[in-house]
Amino acid sequence: HTHTHKTPTTQHDNTHAPLNHVAIMSFTAAEAAQLKKAVEGPNAEALARILLIKKLYPDNIAMQKFDLDYFGSLGAEDQAALLQCARSGIENPDSGMGCYAMQPADYDRFKPFFSKVLAAYHRVGEDAKHVNDWSLEGVDGLPEDGKLDLTKLGLPELSMRVRVGRNLADFPLPGAMTKDDRINLEKKMCEAFDKLKAMPEYGGGYNSLTPDHPDHISDEQYQELVKAHVMFKDMAADTYLSTAGIASDWPYGRGCYVSEDKGFIIWVGEEDHLRIMCMKKGALLNDVFDRLHTAQSVVESIEGLSFAKSSDYGYVTSCPTNLGTGMRASVHIPLPNLTKDGTDKKAKEVAKPLGLSVRGTGGEHTPIGADGTCDISPSARFCIKEAEIITALYKGIKLLKEKEDAAA
Numbered sequence: 001h002t003h004t005h006k007t008p009t010t011q012h013d014n015t016h017a018p019l020n021h022v023a024i025m026s027f028t029a030a031e032a033a034q035l036k037k038a039v040e041g042p043n044a045e046a047l048a049r050i051l052l053i054k055k056l057y058p059d060n061i062a063m064q065k066f067d068l069d070y071f072g073s074l075g076a077e078d079q080a081a082l083l084q085c086a087r088s089g090i091e092n093p094d095s096g097m098g099c100y101a102m103q104p105a106d107y108d109r110f111k112p113f114f115s116k117v118l119a120a121y122h123r124v125g126e127d128a129k130h131v132n133d134w135s136l137e138g139v140d141g142l143p144e145d146g147k148l149d150l151t152k153l154g155l156p157e158l159s160m161r162v163r164v165g166r167n168l169a170d171f172p173l174p175g176a177m178t179k180d181d182r183i184n185l186e187k188k189m190c191e192a193f194d195k196l197k198a199m200p201e202y203g204g205g206y207n208s209l210t211p212d213h214p215d216h217i218s219d220e221q222y223q224e225l226v227k228a229h230v231m232f233k234d235m236a237a238d239t240y241l242s243t244a245g246i247a248s249d250w251p252y253g254r255g256c257y258v259s260e261d262k263g264f265i266i267w268v269g270e271e272d273h274l275r276i277m278c279m280k281k282g283a284l285l286n287d288v289f290d291r292l293h294t295a296q297s298v299v300e301s302i303e304g305l306s307f308a309k310s311s312d313y314g315y316v317t318s319c320p321t322n323l324g325t326g327m328r329a330s331v332h333i334p335l336p337n338l339t340k341d342g343t344d345k346k347a348k349e350v351a352k353p354l355g356l357s358v359r360g361t362g363g364e365h366t367p368i369g370a371d372g373t374c375d376i377s378p379s380a381r382f383c384i385k386e387a388e389i390i391t392a393l394y395k396g397i398k399l400l401k402e403k404e405d406a407a408a
Contacts, residue, residue, distance in 0.1 A: 046083055046090055047071070053093045062089040062098030065116040082110055084176065088244040097121065100244045100318045102176035104169055104308035107316060107323065117320050118313070122382040130314035130324040133385040134293045136286075140388075141395045148285035148394040150331075153401055155283070158331045162288045162390065163277035164296055165317045165326035167308040173318050174271060175245040182253025182269055186210060189268050192302045193257045202295075203260030207231070209251035229362065231256050232270045246271055246318060263288075264295055271318050272326070274299075289329070289390045314382070324382035329393045330375050332361050335400070337407035339372035347374055350403045355379055356396045376400065 041047065053063040066086060071079060083090075085106060089098020099117060101107055107114045115126045122128070136142055143152070150158060167173055171185050186208065196202040208215040209222060217225075225231035232254075235247035242248075254269035267275040276299060278292040300307055308316040314324040322328075338347040347368075348358045357379045360366030368374050378392040 042076075043079060043083060049090055050086070053090070057093045057095075060089050060093060060095050060098045061117055061120050062086050062095070063093070065113065065120060067113070067116075070112050078109075081106070082113060084245075085110065085113075088240050091243040092240055095240060097319060097321055099320065100175050100246065101173055101316065101320070102245075103172055104167060104316050106173075107310050107313050107320075111312075114320065118323065118382065121321060122380070124383045128383050129312050130310075130383050131385060132314050132325065134289075134387055136387045136391065139385075139391045141391050143394075146286075148289075148390065150283040150285070150394075150397065153398050155333070155397070155401065157281050157283045158333055159279065159281050160285060160288045160331050161277060161279040162292045162327065162329040163275055164292065164315070165272035165275055165322050166296070166299075167273040167316055167318070169306045169308040171273065173308075173316075174269070174273065175318060177245075177248075177253075179249040179252050182249055183210060184253075185273055186213070186253040186255060186268055188304070189257075189266075189274070190215070192299060192305055193266075195302055196257065196259070196298070199298075202264060202298075204258050204262075204264075206255060206257045208255035210253060210255065211251075213255070215255070225256070230258060230262070230265060232267055232275075235270065241271065244318075264291065266299070272322070285329070285331075285390055285394055289386075293386070322381050325384065325386050325389060327381060327386055327389050328377050329390050330377035331393065331397060332369075332373050333376055333397065333400070334369070334371050334373045335404050336372040337404050339368055339374065344368045344374055346407075351376065351396070351400060354396045354399050355392060356400065 047068065050063055050066050051068075053060055054066070057063060063086070071082060074082065081102065084102050086099045088100060089095045092098070097117075101114075103109070115128075118124065118128065119126045136146055143149070150156075168185065168188070171177065171181055177185070190206060193206045197204060206215045207217045207221070207225065210216060222231060226233055234250060235241045236250050238247060256268060257266040259265070263278060263280050265277050265279070267277075276292065276296050278288040278295065280288050280291075282288075299305065310316055315326045317323050317326045335347050338350060344358050344360070351358045355378055357377050359375045361369050361373055361375050376393075376397065378389050378396060380389065380392070384392075
């Protein structure tokens with residue numbers, strides 16, 4: 001997932017990481033007054049901890065933007081709900097983002113909080129509005145023929161992948177789901193998958209991790225799918241997802257649909273209800289982009305399914321980093337010159353100003369390939385159109401290849 005979360009530390013369970021009490025001594029009079037007021041209420045421990053994290057962890061966006069006066073203006077039910085959104089950042093002070101939405105309406109319901117978080121992370125105004133648009137027409141930097149062809153950049157066929165995160169409007173988001181919610185969501189999706197299976201362009205089948213599910217697969221089969229990068233790993237190992245409640249009730253309600261040609265996959269029950277993705281080894285980025293657009297429209301048009309959207313913020317995702325498009329478009333590209341020291345450090349330095357993220361070929365926090373193959377994707381998800389993301393990937397690859405060739 002596209003978090004700015006640092007790799008979880010293993011030396012201690014940081015559910016209550018020892019926050020430096022010296023920080024209390026350096027509180028201003030106003031902060032001390034806030035702390036005293038906070039300590040008198042029912043959420044005393046959480047609020048005192050938030051104040052300390054503000055002091056000690058400047059990179060924890062949610063804690064930095066958590067306004068105690070705004071919190072104090074909310075009713076008890078809203079206060080509890082907002083604290084639930086912020087729980088992962090309170091319990092993991094070293095978080096980069098530090099919050100997740102728990103209900104589809106949270107971004108709008110708690111706009112005074114989330115608008116500040118979104119502005120800080122996505123570098124947009126607090127009044128930013130997102131527009132979804134898949135049409136490539138008129139997008140800046142699009143080749144004249146409209147084809148995003150990697151061979152024109154002197155590249156061979158590469159592994160291309162585009163995904164979107166989607167959530168159903170009539171369920172809580174994964175952090176607040178009960179075990180029954182997870183099982184019912186999977187049931188509802190299996191009816192949709194039956195429709196996909198009956199369509200010749202999709203076909204395929206569903207693989208469930210839910211015990212006693214008709215499509216249940218063995219642990220060996222599951223591990224094979226993980227190895228093949230088709231299925232997601234056990235989320236319980238991620239402290240951020242665990243403290244947010246997103247990894248709860250594992251493996252119930254978790255699974256993945258895979259099309260007949262293995263080029264179209266839908267994850268069920270990961271960080272978002274659905275991760276819909278298309279992948280292909282090829283040279284034309286339009287192939288995976290167009291197929292995904294068609295496929296996600298097919299899924300959304302199935303009776304009874306409606307994706308959670310915000311009128312201001314686009315498609316709703318659990319993590320604010322993915323909000324808007326929920327889209328990540330990537331290629332696996334060998335960069336032997338930029339990675340000749342065996343790490344992706346130089347590649348990251350070069351890619352960052354180009355608006356690109358670099359990660360290992362197995363996803364976030366995984367090593368690069370032995371031949372220097374890296375996973376490259378545009379970082380932006382919010383206040384950018386889908387068509388602009390795929391074009392940004394093409395433009396970014398072109399510039400990155402120039403840097404790679406120059407490093408020879």
